[in-house]
Amino acid sequence: MKHGEKAISEASLEVWDNPSPECDYIIDISFPEFTCLCPFSGYPDFANIRIIYKPNKNIIELRSLKLYLNKYRSEYISHEEATSRIYLDLVSALSPKELEVIGDFNIRGGIKTIVRMKFNANKEGNN
Numbered sequence: 231m232k233h234g235e236k237a238i239s240e241a242s243l244e245v246w247d248n249p250s251p252e253c254d255y256i257i258d259i260s261f262p263e264f265t266c267l268c269p270f271s272g273y274p275d276f277a278n279i280r281i282i283y284k285p286n287k288n289i290i291e292l293r294s295l296k297l298y299l300n301k302y303r304s305e306y307i308s309h310e311e312a313t314s315r316i317y318l319d320l321v322s323a324l325s326p327k328e329l330e331v332i333g334d335f336n337i338r339g340g341i342k343t344i345v346r347m348k349f350n351a352n353k354e355g356n357n
Contacts, residue, residue, distance in 0.1 A: 241297030243323045245288035254327070257289065258282045261299050264333075269306040277309070277335040279316060284328040286351070290320070309335050309343045317347035327351050 231239070259281040266275050279299060281290075298319075302312055313333035320329055326349065333345040 238297050238300045238303075241294060241301055243298050243319060244291040244294035245323055246291050248285045248287055248289050251285075251287055254284060256282060256284050256328075259290075259292070259295070261296070264299055264302065264312075266302040266312050267304065267306045268338075269308055272306070273338070275309065275335055275338065277312075277333050279313075280330075280332040280334065281316075281320065282330045282332075283320070283324065283326045286325050286327050288324050290324060309333055310345050313345035313347055317349070321349050325351075 260278060261281075262278040264277040264279045266277075267273070268275055281295075299316070305312075307315075310333075313331055316333075317329070317331040320326070320331065328351065329349040331347045333343075335343040335345075
């Protein structure tokens with residue numbers, strides 16, 4: 231196993247302390263190289279995963295996020311499940327004030343899919 235493959239297989243989300251918890255600010259992350267495998271056909275799916283959040287006590291460490299997202303490249307998973315799992319893992323790791331995860335999947339077979347999941351700590355009925 232090569233160094234990068236080992237780093238990806240062992241990846242987990244890491245958080246750091248928010249350096250400015252007294253401020254309300256938004257972090258907007260884009261990962262345009264996301265890939266996973268279609269659970270039906272096995273063909274690769276490509277997407278831009280966008281993560282927009284208002285941190286509470288923690289922020290996500292970006293290298294761990296990159297490696298975590300790369301774990302999906304060999305996983306047979308639907309667009310909806312991939313977006314949902316990323317969303318749930320980030321809510322669990324960060325306990326943010328607000329979070330939105332957008333899975334913007336490339337056109338395949340003439341169909342474009344965008345999956346959005348939203349969280350607001352102050353509102354009921356998140357997702």
